[in-house]
Amino acid sequence: MTRFHTVRAAVGLILSVAVVAGCGSSGDDERAAGNEEAAVIHVGSLYEPQNLSNVDGGGQGVTEALNGNVYESLFKLTDDGELENLLAEDYSVSPDGLTYTVTLREGVAFHSGKPVTSEDVRSSVERVTAESSQSARKSSFEPLASIETPDERTVVFTLATPSISFPYNLSYVWIVNTDAGDLKTEEDGTGPYTVGDWTRGSSLSLARWDEYWGEPAANAEVVFQYFTDASAMGNALLTNEVDILTSVQSPDALAQFEGNPDYTIAEGTSTTKELLAFNDQMAPFDDVQVRKAVYSAIDREKLLSSIWGDYGTLIGSMVPPTDPWYEDLTDVNPYDPALAEELLAEAGLPDGFSFTLDTPTYDPHPTVAEFVQSELAKVGVTVEINPISADEWYTKVFQERDFEATLQEHVNDRDVVWYGDPDFYWGYDNPQVTAWVQEAEQAATPEEQTEKLRLVNRQIAEDAASAWLYLHPQIVVSSSDVSGYPVNGLNSQFFVYDITKG
């Protein structure tokens, strides 16, 4: 008897699965109907937030999904790298550059309904600068001495030393409700969306907020769908489960969309630099000639095209084209193996030398490492590739400085200032550059700041402080009926409010 039950149950199960399989097409029809209304935008991403907070290790996914969409700052860094007023209606700087007085926009309220006051701004900034804060931006607020709130709409920031990047740095500070609960699990922002459902490991939805102070979002809902695997994400676009991919990190994944009129491939300007970073404190890389020799021995053009085909840009220094102080410096250290050999001989290493290259195990570093290895072999330099995990990199290279050379991608804009910090992991120490970086930060005008950072830019290139191999491309792929998305995605931001479909 029991056996027959089992058989019947099994048959039943097989039948029900078959029926469900048959239902598949009807489900697609429903979705297609939704598409016509252009109401819901499905976004595919590899970066699921860890939590909802950007000062508690939420990761880059938090910025991607929430920055500008759910939370807003006093100032906004646009997709073109410009700084605009957002929750700040206006601001003024005292002549000595030490006092910033910000007037808040009127009529702005949090999703909870509470109006935004200067007190919220103060507590939001203090949230970033707090002892327990894990914000990457914390150190940029070191010049900040005090915050006063003379009235509900005015915030006065007093600095100990001038900091021309202050408004820019504020563009990373979310204005959150002082009274909000646990911001790791709940949100209370002022942006055009509220957080809807979050299915861990799967998706996070943003719902349009009807009481938004500014122009309402062009779509009713945006669903971020998270993938752990790039090809699974590509497949989801091919089967219309998502409408757009925030960033494609592998050229192989692009091939299936190239030349297909159903898809649009947008190449923006990224700020992600692929670096061969030397330990400038350690022989032989403490010698400028050696660093220049290594840099000139690598055919960057060939490297970039072998990794990215026609995408990506060559750079000759740390500055990406979206930074105001960009200058094309690719010729300062040209690809020239003969020159490389000459420089090595001048440095007293006519027979070359050997070094260990700490290589993060994830793409594209292993490929880059092998390329560098074969290029340097041609000028007599032996490279031993040491694969290390991201975690080990952090401990061994970044914290302990226990390395000769390493590969790393540096993702943010305005990263060039790290060359003014002799204590940064690569140990580049040029007092002149340090002074210029400080002067730039304390500059009275943006022009002066730009002028100083251009000097920095050129000097580090001439010193080959690191070997800047190339700028990653920033690629967004979408169904061709989708428009209104940001293409540059500066610092992992991805504004979704203008996206429409159909």
Add this chain to the structure above:
Amino acid sequence: MNAVARYVARRTLFLLLSLAVAMVVIFALLRLLPGDPANALLSVNATPEQIAAAREQVGADEPVLAQLTTWVGQVLAGDLGTSFVSGREVLPDVVDRLGVTIPLTLFAFVLAASLASVVGFVAAYRANRWYGVVLSGLAQLGIAVPVFWVGMVLVWILALDLGLFPSGGYPRAGWAEPAEALRYLTLPVATVVTVMTASLARYVRSATQDVLGSDYLRTARSLGSSLPHAFWRHGLRNASVPVIAILGVELATTLLGAVVVESVFSLPGLGSMLVRAIAQHDYPSIQGVLLVTTFLVLVIGFAADLLQRVVDPRLRRRTTGTAA
């Protein structure tokens, strides 16, 4: 009956003991991993003060023994702790993920077991016919093929080419919309079924072959019983004892192996939670997932043991003998 109860009690005690040992092992192994859990919370620009604060926050600055007792105490109170990274309790997250992993495993298991019984039996019973040979060959092939490859081929044909199923992901509503949930689970289940049927079928085949070649079956046939009848009456029970043991192992393997399938299909299951947690050094989450899976695997083993005893009276007698 008393003996059976005593047997169950003994096995339960053993299960609890195993769990206790597993807890210590899981805990100890994690602490041996290189890297610092505080790193998970920090960016490249972290200051030493931030690092110290993060270590304090995750409790990494406490002595290891204190960390272990804290954890054991929590677990006994029915609490798996709070994730370092998400700030959420681990238990509800694990339960959520089980809602994906358990149906995936069970559906695949039931289908594969049914299919494998038929395939294995036919392959043994008709070993000399062409289809018997083909089935054996297919089973062999199925074992040689990696799970992710099967998954990719199924996605390629059924999702990308024919558009019958989604290529991955999981509906937001989850089991609130059972039809949708099943639709998203179909390809992952099919993937596991393909691989699992192949390996199970081989066991069924060899168990059936043993029975077919046995003396008692020959005796039954010499007494005038037809082969199907003789197998049904005398063989099935004997063939199922080794098969049940394998089924238990196979079920546990599928549960543990779900991680690959979950990653190919971007399913929010326990496996993907574990992989992510390991990458982030999120000890409470890793410990929680491992503890729950260990528990499930032990229970499966327990159940398979009991089932074998139900099917085979000789095993029962042996138990009674030692217990008496």
